[in-house]
Amino acid sequence: MSLDLFDFYDKMERNNILLSFKGDITSDLLTSVLQIMESKMDNLQEDNKTKKKVYNVLVECLQNLYHHMDDAPPAAEGEPSRSAIFMIGRLSNAYNVITGNYILNENISGLKQRLDEVNALDKEGLKEYYKQILNNGEMSLKGGGGLGMVDIARKTGQKLGYSFQPINDKVSFFSLNIKVTLNSN
Amino acid sequence: MEKYNIEGTPKTPAVNFDLAAGLLEIRGRSIPENSIEFYKPVTDLLDKYGASPKANTTVNVQLEYFNTSSSKCILDIFKKLETIHKGGSSIAINWYYEEDDEDMLEAGEDYQAIISVPFKMVQVAE
Numbered sequence: 001m002s003l004d005l006f007d008f009y010d011k012m013e014r015n016n017i018l019l020s021f022k023g024d025i026t027s028d029l030l031t032s033v034l035q036i037m038e039s040k041m042d043n044l045q046e047d048n049k050t051k052k053k054v055y056n057v058l059v060e061c062l063q064n065l066y067h068h069m070d071d072a073p074p075a076a077e078g079e080p081s082r083s084a085i086f087m088i089g090r091l092s093n094a095y096n097v098i099t100g101n102y103i104l105n106e107n108i109s110g111l112k113q114r115l116d117e118v119n120a121l122d123k124e125g126l127k128e129y130y131k132q133i134l135n136n137g138e139m140s141l142k143g144g145g146g147l148g149m150v151d152i153a154r155k156t157g158q159k160l161g162y163s164f165q166p167i168n169d170k171v172s173f174f175s176l177n178i179k180v181t182l183n184s185n
Numbered sequence: 186m187e188k189y190n191i192e193g194t195p196k197t198p199a200v201n202f203d204l205a206a207g208l209l210e211i212r213g214r215s216i217p218e219n220s221i222e223f224y225k226p227v228t229d230l231l232d233k234y235g236a237s238p239k240a241n242t243t244v245n246v247q248l249e250y251f252n253t254s255s256s257k258c259i260l261d262i263f264k265k266l267e268t269i270h271k272g273g274s275s276i277a278i279n280w281y282y283e284e285d286d287e288d289m290l291e292a293g294e295d296y297q298a299i300i301s302v303p304f305k306m307v308q309v310a311e
Binding site for chain 2: 027030031034035048049052053055056059060063066067127130131134135147148151155
């Protein structure tokens with residue numbers, strides 16, 4: 001297989017990707033990525049509100065990847081099971097946070113149902129749902145039992161974009177696409 | 186009486202719990218991957234404090250960022266404080282937020298709606 005590096009570069013350039021990563025998602029990696037993104041947003045002179053929103057959404061998206069890495073085995077032999085991908089882009093009116101990871105086919109319907117549930121709610125509905133999960137939901141070592149997605153939807157005021165791409169009879173590739181509109185718009 | 190004092194890191198807040206003074210302060214960023222582990226010493230100590238609390242307890246929470254797994258742990262702390270408050274020792278929670286940070290204000294209001302303890306929103310300059 002030949003790797004066309006310029007093709008990669010060109011696609012990333014056209015999508016204004018500020019940072020991308022493919023591989024093992026570790027706690028240290030997330031610390032570094034968050035630090036890099038903070039200084040990039042400082043350099044871009046984003047206003048305080050935008051910086052906070054993007055940072056918050058990044059934390060939830062990336063920690064979601066971190067916590068659910070082990071849920072699916074690799075699609076191909078020899079691939080590290082904790083491997084995932086994420087990209088952060090800045091368009092003229094919004095930041096885009098895109099994450100991708102394998103998911104067991106049997107877990108798709110449950111996740112899809114939860115995402116659709118969140119997407120069906122308006123601002124008030126999300127607030128109530130958030131409080132309900134916060135107050136009654138099960139807390140696990142993997143996080144807040146679905147609180148992350150509700151929080152992302154609440155803070156961005158946007159629908160959660162997602163897709164499942166079938167890979168084989170065991171796993172699919174789950175992509176999550178989150179948009180954080182800039183404060184000035 | 187005991188004191189629990191830890192410095193903040195890029196992912197965890199500074200915590201100052203002075204049992205003799207009836208003061209609990211949490212400041213900075215709370216975005217660890219494993220929040221339960223981080224907050225366990227605080228909740229353990231709070232259980233101990235609850236057995237013989239001061240007449241008045243002040244709680245100051247001033248967070249720049251917190252993740253959803255921390256939000257559960259923070260609620261845990263508030264619920265323990267609520268129990269102490271119901272037991273007759275007066276608790277006052279101050280929730281600090283920067284003036285343009287609506288999300289942090291809303292987060293405070295969420296807690297205020299869930300727990301019945303005097304809960305004050307304190308606006309600070311950016």
